[in-house]
Amino acid sequence: MGRYILKRLITLVASLALASVVIFALIEVTPGDPASFMLGLNAAPETVAALRDQLGLDEALPLRYLQWVGGMLQGDFGLSYTYKVPVADLVADRLEISAPLALIALALSTALALPAGLWAASRRGRAGDALVMGATQLGIAVPNFWFAMLLVLVFAIKWQLFPAGGFPGWSDPLAALRALSLPALALALPQAAILARVLRSALIETLGQDYIRTARAKGLSRGAALTRHALRNALIPVLTILGMQFSFLLAGAIIIENVFYIPGLGRLIFQAITQRDLIVVESVVMILVFAVIAVTFLTDLAYALVDPRLRRPA
Template sequence: MSVFLFKRLFTFLATLAVASVLVFTVLELLPGNVAQVMLGETATPESIAALEKKLGLDQPPLQRYLHWVAGLLQGRTANSFSYDTPTAELIAERLQVTLPLGVLAMVLTTVLALALGIYAAARHNRLGDVSVMAASQLGIAIPSFWFAILLILLFAVQLQWVSAGGFPGWTEDDGGGLVDGLKALILPAIALALVQAAILARVTRSAVLEVMREDYVRTARAKGLSRRQTLWRHVLRNAMIPVLTIMGLQFANLITGTIVVENVFVLPGIGRLVFQAIANRDLVVVRDVVMGLVAVVVVVNFLVDVLYAVVDPRLKASDA
């Protein structure tokens, strides 16, 4: 087990190192001048040069990269050009919206997809199976932002059950509360979960059907176990490996994919922060947010690898 975890941890750290180089390089190659954007078109060359020196943009790229990485390793970040606030504080503040939204969307995705996938597999080639597959195909075809607009029109405009956008906050001091906060996130979570649930339901169905064709499943049925007992005792655990793979990728996609949906619902999350930072050419914020999202994706994949070893101990033995 230790060898297995060591290999995965090494891959995790190497991926972060390569990603940091790519993120920094790509942002460096973007056209435009941050100081020019901040000061406006009428700024003099002298004032632009002075601001570049203040922001550290006059230093060589390698020196700025090493300074950035050293700061991340020490737990400190540079100040945002636009907000004059450390990016870590901005990101932490916006994660209070984005992270609960991603978790809520993932819970909805998992519950809905596993229930539909198992239901379809248990009724293979029957009406229930065909109906689930048709619905999932429709779910995959619908863009999240378009479905979000439909949800707003139905539940906010027509039925007026919820507000069309905005976030009241998690505490009464902010003017909201736990219930109000969850109420504001439920429609965005549904919009995000639709496509992911459709994909995961199809993967779950395929994985369950593949395992149900194995010899040991037929042996269990021959010993007198019912179809339901065989499904829950023998099939699901072995079918979970491909399902876990997709679930790990989907959670990362839900976090990184909130940019569009948060802007549709005017939620003050990571998506809005990135959108505003790009508009203001605040590359310090863009760089740290993108690097944070990369870290989320890599960490989730690392945890999925560890779950593989829990679900299928043969993986640990093969890496020993």
């Protein structure tokens, strides 16, 4: 197990190093000068030059890359060009919203998908299976921002059960959770549809294995064989999807956060791109890449816990 974890850690570090180079290179070669954008088209050249010097934009790219990476390793992500505050403070403020939103959406997705997938697999080829598969196909096909607008129309405007947008802060936890409920549900529904279909397919494949047939021949009911034996062995593809979903929910909620006017990481990235705040874009994207790679690492460890065969050296 120790060798397995060490190999995964080496892969994680190498992936982060490569990602940092790619992110820095891609963002730095994008057209447009942040200093000129911040000062406007009519700014004097000497004023633009002074601002470029103040922001460190005239330094060599390799030096700027090393300074950026060195600062991140110490927890210093630089100073925002636009807001004039540390990027770490901006990210911390937005993570207080985006991380709970992603976790709530993931919990909702799992809570919806697991019973749906189990129900469909246990009734393969029957009406219940067709109903679940039809609903999941609809959930995959319809964009989540459309779900978001529909939820606002029904639950916020017509029934007035939840707020239509905004975030009141965590000083009132109940109000904060109510504000995140509709965005989390809009994010969770398409992900639940994907997860339910993956779980159903994995369970059906597992139910055809010899050990399941042996268990059934010994008198175990189909439902008991499904929950006691098949579910555990069908979890590896499900864990893969769960890991990918959390990464997507954390990094890919830009549209939903803008629909509900939630000041999370998604809106921060959108605003930073429009304002050419390169240091914010680089740092936030790097943090999100780290989150994706870290979740993948934890998913690999979960694989080893579920399937002990993966711990054996090759």
